[in-house]
Amino acid sequence: MSDVRVRFAPSPTGYFHLGSARSLLFNWLFARRHGGKFILRIEDTDRKRFHEEAVPDMLDGMRWLGLDWDEGPEVGGPYGPYFQSQRLALYPKYAQKLLDSGDAYKCYCSSETLEQMRKGQLQRRQSPGYDRRCRELTEQQRAAKEAQGLVPVIRLKAPLTGQTSFHDLIRGEISVQNEQLDDLILLKSDGFPTYHLAVVVDDHLMEISHVLRADEWIPTTPHRMLLYRAFGWTPPLYAHLPVILSPTGQGKMSKRKTVGADGREYDVMIREFRAAGYLPEALFNMLALIGWSYDDKTEILTREQIIQHFGLDHVSSAPAKFSYKKLDWMNGVYIRSLEIDDLAARIQPFLSRAGLDADADTVRRITPLIQERLVKLADAVSWTDLFFIDELEYDSAWLVQKKMTVEQTQQVLAESQQVLSSLPDFDEASIETALRHKVEEMGLKARQFFGTLRIATTGKKVAPPLFGTLAILGRQKVLKRIAQAQEMLTS
RNA sequence: GGCGCAUUCGUCUAGUGGACUAGGACACCUCCCUCUCAAGGAGGAGAUCGGGGGUUCGAAUCCCCCAUGCGCUACCA
Numbered sequence: 289m290s291d292v293r294v295r296f297a298p299s300p301t302g303y304f305h306l307g308s309a310r311s312l313l314f315n316w317l318f319a320r321r322h323g324g325k326f327i328l329r330i331e332d333t334d335r336k337r338f339h340e341e342a343v344p345d346m347l348d349g350m351r352w353l354g355l356d357w358d359e360g361p362e363v364g365g366p367y368g369p370y371f372q373s374q375r376l377a378l379y380p381k382y383a384q385k386l387l388d389s390g391d392a393y394k395c396y397c398s399s400e401t402l403e404q405m406r407k408g409q410l411q412r413r414q415s416p417g418y419d420r421r422c423r424e425l426t427e428q429q430r431a432a433k434e435a436q437g438l439v440p441v442i443r444l445k446a447p448l449t450g451q452t453s454f455h456d457l458i459r460g461e462i463s464v465q466n467e468q469l470d471d472l473i474l475l476k477s478d479g480f481p482t483y484h485l486a487v488v489v490d491d492h493l494m495e496i497s498h499v500l501r502a503d504e505w506i507p508t509t510p511h512r513m514l515l516y517r518a519f520g521w522t523p524p525l526y527a528h529l530p531v532i533l534s535p536t537g538q539g540k541m542s543k544r545k546t547v548g549a550d551g552r553e554y555d556v557m558i559r560e561f562r563a564a565g566y567l568p569e570a571l572f573n574m575l576a577l578i579g580w581s582y583d584d585k586t587e588i589l590t591r592e593q594i595i596q597h598f599g600l601d602h603v604s605s606a607p608a609k610f611s612y613k614k615l616d617w618m619n620g621v622y623i624r625s626l627e628i629d630d631l632a633a634r635i636q637p638f639l640s641r642a643g644l645d646a647d648a649d650t651v652r653r654i655t656p657l658i659q660e661r662l663v664k665l666a667d668a669v670s671w672t673d674l675f676f677i678d679e680l681e682y683d684s685a686w687l688v689q690k691k692m693t694v695e696q697t698q699q700v701l702a703e704s705q706q707v708l709s710s711l712p713d714f715d716e717a718s719i720e721t722a723l724r725h726k727v728e729e730m731g732l733k734a735r736q737f738f739g740t741l742r743i744a745t746t747g748k749k750v751a752p753p754l755f756g757t758l759a760i761l762g763r764q765k766v767l768k769r770i771a772q773a774q775e776m777l778t779s
Numbered sequence: 780g781g782c783g784c785a786u787u788c789g790u791c792u793a794g795u796g797g798a799c800u801a802g803g804a805c806a807c808c809u810c811c812c813u814c815u816c817a818a819g820g821a822g823g824a825g826a827u828c829g830g831g832g833g834u835u836c837g838a839a840u841c842c843c844c845c846a847u848g849c850g851c852u853a854c855c856a
């Protein structure tokens with residue numbers, strides 16, 4: 289397959305979300321796997337739903353995920369333009385061709401008429417659909433309508449009998465009875481094409497070889513076959529991907545916030561995953577595994593491995609829920625595999641954004657302590673704020689550990705104070721040795737002694753490993769915090 | 780209502796007629812390690828493959844029916 293050309297053709301109506309990203313990724317993988325071209329085409333023919341930020345948001349998201357495009361916005365290409373709004377002159381000509389060949393006709397019914405027609409049909413428990421009243425209009429009838437100032441749409445003349453079928457690369461043969469097929473509108477009365485016309489014309493003109501799209505589009509595919517036949521063109525090969533279900537399993541993944549069975553709100557926008565501190569490589573891996581699998585055991589795959597092994601034969605046909613828990617796990621795996629410098633650099637912006645005055649050197653030193661505790665980069669904030677704030681806030685009762693008295697707690701603080709102030713070197717190893725020695729001497733449990741010291745120096749019940757934390761905090765800050773704890777205990 | 784697509788542990792999946800007493804991962808449980816939390820190690824529980832009929836010496840895998848879920852049914856995509 290040397291001349292593989294696939295495209296992702298979103299409608300810019302909102303932010304880049306999980307469902308789009310997955311379809312996009314599979315197209316991209318298919319192109320990369322077969323050494324073909326990946327094309328981005330913006331289907332902005334619906335002026336009512338157009339969203340200004342949609343395209344920039346998607347391009348940003350794609351760059352973040354490392355998905356490049358060979359032709360499309362910003363990069364151009366030999367088949368441009370890649371915005372349908374810039375190709376508008378094209379579509380009426382093709383609609384006219386179908387009019388000329390008798391495969392299409394002008395329909396003068398207004399939206400209101402059609403709406404009423406549907407209502408009536410539903411009331412009579414009939415299938416809603418256009419009743420084709422304009423299909424066989426005579427020349428005179430049309431002239432009369434035009435004289436009234438009615439502006440027509442152009443409809444495809446679907447066959448009334450027989451059946452239309454196509455071969456789906458994932459599902460095999462799919463066919464429908466032609467009587468089920470509506471006379472689709474190809475050109476709206478404002479001269480804009482509908483999605484159905486524009487897609488077919490553009491896919492043909494751009495020489496698209498394979499169309500990989502979500503499941504929910506299956507019902508429109510027979511119409512496309514009809515259009516290809518009317519134009520006398522060879523259709524591309526089709527593969528319909530399973531949709532992503534919402535975390536509850538009730539319905540497909542929403543394009544807005546989605547609420548899980550636990551009542552929690554889950555992220556769906558790529559920008560939200562990014563802001564929460566998911567790594568692009570983790571999301572990439574995770575997305576690739578929705579509906580595709582490499583084998584019976586491998587879960588973690590590099591981008592290169594995925595490209596190398598990706599194929600439609602391992603794409604499942606059943607819809608799947610997106611597992612946020614598994615994404616969290618996978619993100620942790622990727623975070624743990626990062627080089628310290630790399631991770632520190634990725635954490636930094638999250639700290640700054642949270643308002644912490646975190647210098648790069650300190651962040652670099654803290655990073656090894658929290659690396660295996662991070663699920664998301666944003667978690668770094670609550671793990672590290674203790675290093676950058678001046679006053680700790682905590683309940684003094686926390687200082688007193690289980691099975692310990694206030695007196696013993698005071699003793700722990702005093703002894704710590706003494707040991708730590710007299711240490712020649714305030715490094716992690718020295719601190720640990722000296723303190724463990726003291727624990728033994730006092731006959732306490734390590735968790736009791738260090739528990740108290742942890743609260744005193746970090747203000748938290750859960751914090752990074754103590755000795756490394758103390759070393760990074762520095763002697764001065766540590767002693768000051770211990771003194772403050774002592775004060776809190778006595779007052 | 781009509782049409783279409785789907786149906787393997789709670790979840791994501793492996794499985795393409797015998798190697799399946801159905802494998803892996805997440806989540807869950809127990810234990811170990813341990814200064815907290817993690818991470819890590821060892822184990823455990825969890826699917827009679829949606830149901831019912833066939834075909835076959837043999838079916839999760841092929842066929843039929845049913846049920847359920849989802850999708851489409853716009854001058855939206």
